Each structure stands twice: as structure tokens, then as C-alpha cells.
Amino acid sequence: MSDVLAVAEHRRGDLRDVSFELVTAGRDLADAAGGDLHVAVIGGDVDGFAEELNREGVDTIHTISEGEEFNHDVYTQTVEALFDELAPELLLLPNTVNGLDYAPAVANSLSLPLVTDAIDVEYGDELAVTREMYGSKVETVVEVDADRVALTIRPGEWPPAESTGDAEISQFDVSIDESAVRSTVTGFQEVGGGDVDITDADVLVSVGRGIEEEENIALVEALADTLGATLSSSRPIVDNGWLPKNRQVGQSGKVVTPDIYIAIGISGAVQHVAGMKGADTIVAINTDASAPIYDLADYGVVDDLFDVVPALIEAFGGEPPAL
Amino acid sequence: MKVLVAVAEVADVEDEFEIDGLAIDEQYLNYDLNEWDDYAVEAGVQLQEAGDDVEVVSVTIGPERADETIRMALAKGVDRAVRVWDENLEATEYLDSETKADVLAAVVEDEQPDLVLTGVQSDDTAFGATGVSLAEEVGFEWAAVVNDLEYEPGSDTASVHRELEGGVEEFTDVELPAVLTIQTGINEPRYASLRGIRQAQSKEIAPKTLDELGLDASVTDSAVSLTELYEPETESDATLFEGSPDEEADQLAELLRDEGVEA
Numbered sequence: 001m002s003d004v005l006a007v008a009e010h011r012r013g014d015l016r017d018v019s020f021e022l023v024t025a026g027r028d029l030a031d032a033a034g035g036d037l038h039v040a041v042i043g044g045d046v047d048g049f050a051e052e053l054n055r056e057g058v059d060t061i062h063t064i065s066e067g068e069e070f071n072h073d074v075y076t077q078t079v080e081a082l083f084d085e086l087a088p089e090l091l092l093l094p095n096t097v098n099g100l101d102y103a104p105a106v107a108n109s110l111s112l113p114l115v116t117d118a119i120d121v122e123y124g125d126e127l128a129v130t131r132e133m134y135g136s137k138v139e140t141v142v143e144v145d146a147d148r149v150a151l152t153i154r155p156g157e158w159p160p161a162e163s164t165g166d167a168e169i170s171q172f173d174v175s176i177d178e179s180a181v182r183s184t185v186t187g188f189q190e191v192g193g194g195d196v197d198i199t200d201a202d203v204l205v206s207v208g209r210g211i212e213e214e215e216n217i218a219l220v221e222a223l224a225d226t227l228g229a230t231l232s233s234s235r236p237i238v239d240n241g242w243l244p245k246n247r248q249v250g251q252s253g254k255v256v257t258p259d260i261y262i263a264i265g266i267s268g269a270v271q272h273v274a275g276m277k278g279a280d281t282i283v284a285i286n287t288d289a290s291a292p293i294y295d296l297a298d299y300g301v302v303d304d305l306f307d308v309v310p311a312l313i314e315a316f317g318g319e320p321p322a323l
Numbered sequence: 324m325k326v327l328v329a330v331a332e333v334a335d336v337e338d339e340f341e342i343d344g345l346a347i348d349e350q351y352l353n354y355d356l357n358e359w360d361d362y363a364v365e366a367g368v369q370l371q372e373a374g375d376d377v378e379v380v381s382v383t384i385g386p387e388r389a390d391e392t393i394r395m396a397l398a399k400g401v402d403r404a405v406r407v408w409d410e411n412l413e414a415t416e417y418l419d420s421e422t423k424a425d426v427l428a429a430v431v432e433d434e435q436p437d438l439v440l441t442g443v444q445s446d447d448t449a450f451g452a453t454g455v456s457l458a459e460e461v462g463f464e465w466a467a468v469v470n471d472l473e474y475e476p477g478s479d480t481a482s483v484h485r486e487l488e489g490g491v492e493e494f495t496d497v498e499l500p501a502v503l504t505i506q507t508g509i510n511e512p513r514y515a516s517l518r519g520i521r522q523a524q525s526k527e528i529a530p531k532t533l534d535e536l537g538l539d540a541s542v543t544d545s546a547v548s549l550t551e552l553y554e555p556e557t558e559s560d561a562t563l564f565e566g567s568p569d570e571e572a573d574q575l576a577e578l579l580r581d582e583g584v585e586a
Contacts, residue, residue: 011487072465095451097487100443101467104420104455113546114420116450128550134336134447138347141551142417149546182464182498186482192490203584227584239508251488260582281582283575288338290557297561299578301571311572316579316586 002033003088007079008041008053009096011070012188015041015049018094018153020160025121025153026092027057027161032123033089036060040172042078043067050169055161062172072102073181079106081174088148090127095152097252107150115142116152127151135269136292156274192254194246201230203260206249206276208234210265210286210305214242218321219309220264226318232256234272250275265305268293285309324374324476327436328367328401329427329453330381331357332392333446345416345552356392359442363505365512366472367440368400374476378402382430384412384423390528397523398515405430409532411540417549422542424456429536431461438481439502443468454504463500470506 006026008019023039030037036059041049046063053061062082066074079102083091091110093103095117107114119139120130127144129151198204205224211217217237224231231247238248249256251271261279266272268284268291276282277296284297285305294300301308310320332354340351356364364381371377381396381404383389393404407426415422431439439458444451451467458465470492471484478499485493486506497503515523533542564574 011491072467076459097468097485100451101455101465101485104424104452105459105465107452108421108424108456108459114452114456115547116420116452131449132555133449133552134334134347135449137336137340137554138342138552139555140549140553142547143550144547146546183466184496185493186496187494188487189484189492189494190490191492226586227579228586229584235507241511245490248490252486253490255489260579260584283578284561289563290338290554294559294561295557297559299575300559300561300563301575302563303568303571307568308572308575311569312575315572315576318586 002035003038003086004030004033004035004090004092005038005040005083005086005088006092008039008049009094009098010041010044010049013044015052016094016096017160018096018155019053020055020162021155021158022092022094022153023053023055023058023161024158029090029092029121029123035089038062038086038088039167040064040079040082042075043069054165054167054169056163056165057161058165058167060168060170062170064172064174066174066176069185070098071181071183071185072098072105073183074176075102076105076109077176077180078174080109082172083110085172090148091150093150093152095154099152103150103152110150112148112150113144113146114150115144118151118153119157121151132270135267154270192246194244196230196246198230198232198247198249199254199256201256201258203227203229204232204249204256204258204279205229205262205264206232206234206266207237207264208266209236211237214240216323217242219306219323222318222321223309223313226313226316229262234266234269263293263297264309266293267291268296324377324438325434325436326367326370326377326379327431327434327439328360328363328379328381328396329439329441330360330364330383330393330396331442331445332383332385332389333357335446342552342554345549354388354392356395357442357445359444359505359507361512362507362509363440363442364396364399364401365510366505368513369510370438370474370476371400377476380405380434380436382407382427384408384418384426386413393528394523395515397526398519399513400519403527403529405434405529405531407531407533407536409534411533411543415543417545417547419545419547420450420452420456422545423453424460425542426533426536426538427453427457428460429538430531431457433536437500438474439463441502441504443504443506454502458502463502464498465502466495466497467504468506469503470509472503472509
């Protein structure tokens with residue numbers, strides 16, 4: 001049998017969307033490989049999670065009651081034990097912050113080749129995995145010549161499994177070696193907050209790396225003021241300390257759904273897109289016509305933002321700042 | 324104590340480029356210090372500045388060309404560097420994270436650091452796996468995607484924040500020795516001063532071969548191979564405004580007004 005084992009992810013009492021996407025990807029691979037799809041859920045309300053994970057296509061759900069929240073030492077030991085027990089051909093994990101905090105350790109410990117951040121997978125004579133390189137400028141296919149493989153999948157690339165299934169639910173007991181648990185999660189904190197909630201805005205003027213210098217932020221601030229819009233940004237602007245964290249749109253920032261999103265000097269890295277793809281109308285201003293932001297944009301100006309933005313401010317009767 | 328910082332030289336691709344077989348034609352590539360590693364270097368140098376007896380050593384897997392990038396790290400305060408390369412690595416078509424972790428593990432065995440810092444991922448391949456693989460390989464504890472680090476040199480525990488998705492941070496205590504993968508934004512990487520650049524010229528970059536690290540060529544064997552590399556088909560159906568910047572701005576203004584934006 002060529003089974004697939006997928007490991008669900010949850011945080012603070014809720015299964016994360018990627019768990020249901022793993023079911024879809026796992027079912028496709030199990031069908032191609034001619035095996036069963038096993039799903040594991042570790043820690044927290046495992047019985048409640050198992051009920052939710054019982055989607056069409058899942059053969060067995062393994063519940064492991066170890067801790068409340070993710071701890072990579074516990075997850076690593078548990079997944080290794082379950083892998084030894086089930087001997088699946090494919091181990092499927094989420095390409096999330098927590099997924100990347102244990103997948104490489106599990107793969108290394110089990111001597112499995114690991115391919116991360118898959119955006120597509122084909123199972124033929126060998127497993128062929130599509131991924132991106134060079135900041136999404138190219139796609140690659142890597143083939144894995146091995147009997148057993150570990151794979152992490154990018155969230156948002158597979159549709160979530162929805163219909164209710166009739167999986168067998170099985171409790172798996174693992175004996176955790178506490179001496180090997182050398183990290184302790186001590187708490188969580190929401191970051192952001194502050195004076196402005198960018199998730200409330202109808203119109204967002206969002207600035208990215210293309211703005212080049214901190215003093216040039218004044219230009220997009222002036223545009224936002226002129227349009228009565230709210231200013232947001234991509235990650236590098238916040239990393240540089242040019243805008244506070246509560247302005248950051250993206251995977252690690254806020255998910256926004258404004259009526260209009262004007263992306264200025266933003267290339268559209270996947271982490272950013274995850275935060276703004278739900279906007280009704282997306283406008284991009286960027287010199288690079290092949291930037292990934294244009295795959296998503298409804299309207300675009302392929303030109304220098306330092307020429308276009310002042311002209312746009314003036315078109316609305318505003319006064320561009322002297323830079 | 325000793326801090327080992329893994330520093331990669333990565334290729335940035337120009338906006339317009341051509342593909343030659345399974346690689347991008349060399350003329351379209353610009354080599355630079357991996358962005359995430361710049362933050363890891365800064366974190367290491369800050370620890371050195373906070374403690375009396377902290378040595379910061381960088382390690383790079385890469386050809387002689389990478390010395391230029393390594394000098395940048397040395398100019399920012401890294402004490403000395405190790406660079407691993409030989410004909411076996413040169414001949415390896417696809418250096419996967421397992422191979423990198425195995426090579427770095429041999430350097431860890433050599434150097435016996437208390438703390439290893441790496442970037443979360445590299446700009447080019449974006450595997451995001453080397454640091455945690457390395458930790459498992461050498462039996463160190465680890466934390467991935469660290470965006471805040473509190474550590475007193477000499478202490479046996481580091482307190483870190485891990486940046487989860489959706490604006491949530493996790494607080495975790497990690498026993499040393501440990502590998503931390505460093506997220507951008509954890510600090511503000513310094514520019515290399517002129518004095519630093521001058522000093523970097525006299526710092527050691529020790530070249531090492533796999534053989535000198537006690538590894539044989541089989542370490543580069545990998546089950547993972549690159550079979551295709553191509554430009555993704557554009558999915559863009561965006562309406563593009565054309566003309567001079569003023570004309571483009573006027574068209575965009577008209578659209579925004581139609582969408583209900585009023586100055």
C-alpha cells in the first residue's frame with residue numbers, strides 16, 4: 001500500500017484552513033499512489049478537531065492527545081512515531097511557520113528527502129513537485145527519486161476539502177521522551193493594534209520596496225491624504241521601521257478586503273498577496289510589467305511611481321510633496 | 324561563547340532574463356548577501372557587543388566568488404569566516420537542504436558553537452529548511468522564524484518570539500545549544516563602516532573542502548533533482564493604462580472616481 005499521512009495544523013483552538021487543503025492534496029496523491037489517506041491531529045481538542053477533519057476522502061484520522069498548542073519537540077516525536085507505525089509513502093505537512101519548525105527535523109530524522117513549499121504535485125513514476133524560485137520569477141519542477149518522501153504544501157494552493165466523510169477515528173498513543181523536549185511555549189501576543197485599523201479601510205494606498213527611501217514615504221502619504229484613503233504597506237517597509245507593524249498587509253500582517261487596493265512599488269510576493277487578494281479592485285503601479293502583482297491586478301500602470309504618483313495627486317487637486 | 328552565523332550568497336535575477344537549460348543565464352544574475360542572513364549577522368554581532376567574550380564566526384557554502392559577500396559580514400563585525408567548497412560541491416547540480424545541513428553540521432562539529440544563527444530562508448531557492456535540518460542533525464534545540472531574541476551571553480536559555488501568521492507572535496524559551504532561524508525585521512542591520520571594511524581585509528576566511536571536514540563526496544548525493552525551470556505563464560488580465568505618466572495618472576484618476584473615490 002502507498003499511503004499518505006497528512007498532519008493537520010491548529011492554533012488557539014481552531015483548525016487552520018491549510019488542514020483542509022492538506023486533505024485535498026493528500027487525497028489526490030493517495031489516489032495516484034493507490035493508497036489510503038491518513039490524517040493526524042496532535043494536541044488541543046483532538047476529538048472536536050477529528051470531527052471537523054472528517055471530510056470526504058479521509059480514510060483514517062489519528063488523534064494524539066499531547067499538549068494544548070504546537071510544540072515542535074512533541075510534534076517531531078509524535079509524527080516520527082506515527083510514521084514508523086503506518087509506514088506511508090508520503091508525509092504531507094503544511095508550509096507554514098509551524099510546519100517549517102518541525103518538518104525539516106522529522107524529514108532529517110527519518111532520512112526522508114524533503115521538498116518544501118510545493119504549489120503543485122504530480123505523482124507518476126516519480127514524485128514531481130512544482131515550486132517557485134527567485135522570488136516567484138521562475139517556477140521549477142523537482143523530481144524525487146525515493147520510496148518515501150516528505151513534502152510541505154503552500155497554503156492557499158489547493159481547495160479545502162468540504163464534504164463530510166466517514167473516516168475511521170483512531171486514538172494513537174505515543175510515549176513522549178520529556179528529556180528531549182527542550183523548548184517551552186510560554187505565551188502568545190497579537191501584534192499590530194495602534195491608532196489605525198487597516199482592515200476597516202475602504203480604500204488602501206499600499207507602499208512597497210519600490211519606494212526606495214524612507215523620506216519618499218511622504219509621497220504615498222500625500223496620495224493617501226488626497227484620496228481620503230488609509231496608508232498600508234508590504235513587509236520590507238515595516239522591517240525597515242518606516243511604518244509601524246499595524247500597517248503591514250500580508251501573511252504575517254493583516255488580511256485586508258478593501259473596495260480598492262492601490263499597490264505602489266509592490267512586486268506581489270506570495271506572502272503579501274495572501275493578505276490582499278480579497279480586495280474588490282486592485283490597482284498596481286510598478287515599473288516591472290512581469291511583477292507577480294500584475295497576475296492579480298485589475299488595473300495597472302507600468303511606469304515609474306515617482307512620475308505617476310505626483311501626477312495622480314495633482315489629478316485629484318492635491319499638492320505632491322517636494323522630495 | 325561562540326556564535327556561528329550561516330551566511331549565504333544568493334543570486335538576484337534582473338527583471339528581464341533568459342533561461343539557459345536548467346539555469347538562468349549568468350549575465351542576468353547579481354550576487355549578494357542573502358537578505359535574511361543580513362539580519363542573522365546583525366543578531367550575532369549584537370550578542371558579541373553585549374558579552375565580554377563572544378566570538379562570531381560565519382560559515383558559507385560557496386565558491387571563491389562568495390568571498391566578496393563574506394567580507395561584507397566581516398566588515399559588519401563578524402570575527403572570522405569559514406567557506407566550504409570543492410570540486411564535488413562545484414559539480415553538484417542541485418544543492419538541497421539536506422546536503423547543506425550535512426555540510427554545516429560538519430562545521431558545527433569543528434567549531435562547537437553555543438548558538439547557530441541562520442536566515443529563515445534563502446532569497447533564491449526559498450526552501451526554508453536548512454536551519455532546522457541542521458539542528459536535528461547535530462542534536463541542537465532550535466526555533467524557526469525568530470523575530471525577537473533575548474539572550475544574555477553565557478546563559479543556557481534564550482527567550483525568543485516566533486512570528487506566526489496573521490499578526491500573532493509566539494513566545495518560546497529554547498535551551499542552548501540551539502539553532503535559531505532569523506526573520507527579517509528582528510533588528511536593523513548596520514551598514515559596514517569604512518573602518519569595518521578596512522578591518523575586514525585582514526580577517527581570516529578559511530577555505531575548507533569536504534575532505535577537510537571529514538565528509539566524503541557522497542554527502543552531495545540527493546534524491547531530489549531539478550528537471551524543469553521556466554518562466555511561469557503570466558495570468559495577468561489587468562487593464563494597463565498607457566501614455567505619459569500624466570496621461571496614465573489621468574486615466575487612473577478617472578477610474579478611481581468611477582469607483583467612488585473623491586478627493
